[in-house]
Amino acid sequence: MSTGQAIFRDVPDPPAPKRPSLGSRLVKSRTDYLYVAPAILVMLVVIAYPIYYTIELSFFNTPASLALSEKQFNGLDNYVTILTSSIFWKVTWQTIIWTVVSTLFAFLLGLGAALALHREFAGRALLRGLLLIPWVVSAVAASYVWKWLYHSDFGAIGALMVQLGVTDQPINFLDNTTTSLYSLIVVNVWKEFSFAMIMLMAGLQTVPDTLLRAAQVDGASPWQRFWHVTWPHLSSVSTVTVLLLVVQNFNSFIIPFIMTGGGPVGSTQIWITHIYELAFLRQRWGVGAAYAVLLFIIMMTLGYFYVRALTRGDDQRAGA
Amino acid sequence: MSSITEYRSGGMGWRWAGRIFLVFLLGFTIMPMAWMLITSLKTGFAAMQYPPQWWPTEPTLDNYWRLLDPSGSVGQDFLRYFWNSMWVSVVTTVLAVAVAVPAAYAFSRFRFPGRTFLFFAVLLRNMFPAVVFLVPLFILMRVLGLVNTHGSLILTYLTFGLPLAIWLLKGFYDNIPIQLEQAARIDGATRFQAFFLIVMPLSTPGIIATSIYSFIGAWNEYIYAYTFLTRHDQMTLPVGIQRFFSENATDWPGLMAATFLMSIPVVVLFLVLQRYFVRALTEGAVKH
Helix, strand or coil, X not given: CHHHHHHCCCCCCCCCCCCXXXXXXXXXXXXXXXXXXXXXXXXHHHHHHHHHHHHHHCCEECCCCCCHHHCEEXXXXXXXXXXXXXXXXXXXXXXXXXXXXXXXXXXXXXXXXXXXXXXXXXXXXXXXXXXXXXXXXXXXXXXXXXXXXXXXXXXXXXXXHHHCCCCCCCCCCCCCCCCHHHHHHHHHHHHHHHHHHHHHHHHHCCCXXXXXXXXXXXXXXXXXXXXXXXXXXXXXXXXXXXXXXHHHHHCCCHHHHHHCCCCCCCCCCCHHHHHHHHHHHCCCHHHHHHHHHHHHHHHHHXXXXXXXXXXXXXXXXXXX | CXXXXXXXXXXXXXXXXXXXXXXHHHHHHHHHHHHXXXXXXXXXXXXXXXXXXXXXXXCCCHHHHHHHCCCCHHHHHHHHHHHHHHHHHHHHHHHHHHHHHHXXXXXXXXXXXXXXXXHHHHHHHHHCCHHHHHHHHHHHHHHCCCCCCHHHHHHHHHHHHHHHHHHXXXXXXXXXXXXXXXXXXXXXXXXXXXXXXXXXXXXXXXXXXXXXXXXXXXXXXXXXXXXHCCCCCCCCHHHHHHHHXXXXXXXXXXXXXXXXXXXXXXXXXXXXXXXXXXXXXXXXHHCC
C-alpha cells in the first residue's frame, strides 16, 4: 500500500481546471438571474431599506413627531440608555424565560405527538389535522379565546379548577404577576407545538425501517431503539426546528400584546412588545431603533446557525 | 402480539402510553376551539355566569346572524372586513406563487455567482420580527403612496411568505430528476417548454402547499394591518374584530362568533389540503 503510493510521489498534480473569471461567469449566467430577479427585488425594497433606516435611526435623538429633519446625532447614547436601564434586564430575563420554556415544551409535545402518530392507524390523518388547527388559526383569534378562558370571573379554566377541587377560588391568571407570564407561555405552546410535530414527523420518515427492525431483532428495547437509531436520524431536523422555534418565540408579539399588553406591571413584557411600546406608545423612536439593532445582532447570530443547519449537504447535490 | 410495524413504536406498553398522550394532547388542542364555539352560541347574559354553563341552556345563533346580516351596521362592517381579508390574501397568494416558482427553480437548477448568498439572504428574512420593520416600512409606504391601501399589505405579506415558499418549492424541484427535462430538451422542447410541460405539473403539490402557506399567513396577519390601515373600511378581519368588541364592555359571545367565522376559511382550507402541506414540508425539511 505505502510502496504503491511512493511510486507516484514525484508525479506532479495535474493542473487544476482553470476557474472562469467572475465577469465571464456573470455574463454566462445572466439569464439565470431573470428567474430570481423578482424575488430579490421585492426583498431588497422591503428588507434592505428598513435595515439601513433602523441602523441609522439608532444613532439619533428623534423628536416624538418623527419629523426626521429635526433628529440630532447622539452617538451611542441610545445604546447606553438601554444597557444601563433596569427595565432592560427585567425584560431580557422575561424574554429568555418565554423563549426557552415555550421552545422546550413545544418541542417535547411535538416530538411525543410525532412519535405517537408515526404508526399507521385508522383516523391518523384526521388526528394530525385536528392537532394542527392551533397552528393554523390566527394568533389574534387564539389570544381572544384564551383571554376568555382565563377570564378572572367567568373563565372556563378557573371554574373547572374549582369544580375539580384543585383550588377554592378561580385563579386570576392574567392579572397576577406570578402567573401571567406562564399563562401566556401555555397559549404560545398550544399555538406552536404542532409546528414541531409536523417537522419531526417529516424527520421520522428518514429513519430507515431496516435499521429499526435489525435493532429489534438484536433485542434492543424500544427506548434503546429510539435513543440509538431514531434520535440520531432526527438530529438535523431537530436543530432546524428548535432554531425556528427560538426565533419565532423571541419575535413573539401578538399573544402578549393582545392578552395583557405587557402587563400587569410589565410582568409579560418581552423584547418585541417593549420595542413596540417604546417606539409607538412613547415615541422614543431612537431608543426603539437601537433595541432593534441589538435584536438584529442576536438574530443574525441565530440566523448563521439556522442557515448552516438548513444547507448542510445542499451543495453536494449536483446541479445542471 | 407482534405487528409488522412494532419496531417503530415499541411494545404494547409504549403503544398505550402513546395513545393516552394523544388523547391528552387532543383535549388540550380542541378545548379552546370548543369553548369558542360554545360561547358563541350563548346570549351575553348566559356567558356572564359563574359557574359557567358548560353547554348553553338556550343555544342561539343570534351572534352569527348579527355578524352576517348585511343590513345591520355590525354585519356590514364584518362582511366588509371579511371581503378585505379575502381580497388581500388571494392576491398575495397568487403573486407569491408567481414570484416563488421561478426563483425556487433557479435556486434548485442553476449555479450562478452569488447563488448561495442570495439564497441565504432570502432565508434570513424569516429571522426578523415584524415590529422592527414597522416604522421604516410605514415611511416607505408613505413614499410609495401606499398607506391606507391594500397594496401596502400585499407587498409586505409577499416578503413574509416568499422565503418559506421558495424553500419548499426548491425541495420539490431538487427531487425532480433533471433527466426528465434533458429528455424533453433532446426531443426539441425549449427550456421554458420543458419547465412548463414537465416540471410544473410534477411540482403541483408544492405549489398547492406554497399557496396554503401564503394564504394562511396573509389571512392571519395582524401587526402591519394594524399599523398601515387607519381607514376602517379598509381593515382586515384580525384588526377589524378588535375594533368591534373591545371598546366598552366586551361582548364575549359576539367576539367568539367573529373569531370562529374568521377561523373557518383557513381551517377548512388546511384540513382539505393538509396532505400536500405535510408532504411539501417533508420534501423540504428532510431531504437536506
